[in-house]
Amino acid sequence: MRRSARIAALTSNSTSISASTKPNRKRKAEEVSTIVSIKQLHFHGSYIRQNWPFRDSLINYITKNPSNAKAWTKLIQSCKYFFAKNPVFVIDKLGHESNGWTAFLNGIQKSIDFTKISSKLWITEKFDGFNALNPPKNVSWIIPKLYKCDAKYLGLVNDVISYEDFLFLSSNLEEIILYKCIVKKDNGSIVPLEKLVQVLPKIKSILFCENFDETSITSNIVKELLELQHFxxxxxxxxxxxxxxxxxxxxxxxxxxxxxxxxxxxxxNSISETYKNRLKEIVDEIIETEKHDYKIPNIYFGGINIEKWEKLLSIFYKH
Incomplete structure (x- = not known):
């Protein structure tokens, strides 16, 4: 099979991303999308039914059940038949920019109009909906446009998503940002933060900002987090x-x-004076201890002595 076939367009009249396997290094710049009709699910021109040296059942299984993103990319680059039968396009990152959703592949980025996409996307690195200036509205509506999400990074802001969608997006996460984002079950109940961390066995970095209107923090959060093996x-x-x-x-x-x-x-800021006083005692204990055999936390609250907080920060960064 010729390995120079290009991947089909993702959108009509606006967006498409294509991958090229041309060996000529001078042509790497040609790894740019080609705009074609949305009705064209496969590569340019028609494809010819192959005479496989295997049973059709095996080819159908391979086509409909890609083992991993890298293998699938090589498969659709080697033969246009596979993409025509299962139009799934692999991208590195899906992000929300000032002009809307954008797909990234090998350093190339293209705007995505999900209302016109015929193919599905397979995300391998990042799902970045964390855009404070232009946050996406209702991330869940684009989930049906995704074939799979193996992203290591997930960022969401000011949104409400279902627990099912959260599990779909977070299966391979190492880093997550949930900024005033709520995860709910089908019955409308909020999933506590500790339950979200529980289903993130590979997680290395978490930034969570509580939503003032609906809380994901419970009285059991500390106890349940400490019980998690990967915490x-x-x-x-x-x-x-x-x-x-x-x-x-x-x-x-x-x-x-x-x-x-x-x-x-x-x-x-609404914590009680009693709670603040206890936090002040904790900060004093940390900064007054000469030697620390543990990781120093950064603690901030309204009413903290700024000089003490700056000293706490200094120790925090040294450790």
Whole structure:
């Protein structure tokens, strides 16, 4: 088979991404999309039914059940038949830019109009819906346009998604940002943060900002997080807008044994004076201790002494 066949267009009159396997290095710049009709599901021109040296049942299984993104990319580059029968296009990243959704592949980016896409996307690296200036509205509506998400990074902001969609997007995550984003079950109940962390066994970095209107923080969050086998293996854990319901006593006991995770915790301004006073005592204990055999946390709350906080930060960054 010729390996120079290009991948079919993703959209009509606007967006498409194509991959080229031409060996000539001078032609690498030609790895650019070609605009064709949305009705054309395959490569340019018609394809010829192959006389496979295998049973049709085996070819059909291979076509409909790609083993991994890399193998599928090589398969559709080698023969246009496979993409015609299963129009799935592999991309590195799907991100939300100022002009809407954009697909990235090998450094090339193209705007995506999901209302015109005929093919499905297979994301391998990033699903980035974290755009503070132009946040996507209702990420869930594009999920049916995705074949699979193997992304290592997920960023969502000011959105509500279903638990089913969260599981679909997060199966391979190592880094996640949930900024005022709520995950709900089919019955409308909010999935607590600890339950989300529970289904992220590969996670290394978490940034979670609490939503003021609907909370994902429960009184059991500390207890249940500490019971997770992979919790102690997380490299970075940042919590923002955390309410007083957070069990600071149990957490501080854990912090003094923690030798791996870098914690940053910012509390809401509405915490009580009693809670603030306890936080002040914790900060004083940390900065007054000469030697620390644990990872220093970054703790911030309204009313903290700025000089003490700056000293805490200095120790935090040194560790």
């Amino acid at each position: 102690s293996k997380i490299d970075k854990f940042e919590l923002q807008n955390i309410p007083e319901i957070f069990d600071i006593e149990t957490f501080f006991t854990y912090l003094k044994k923690n030798k791996h995770t870098k914690f940053t915790i910012t509390f809401v």
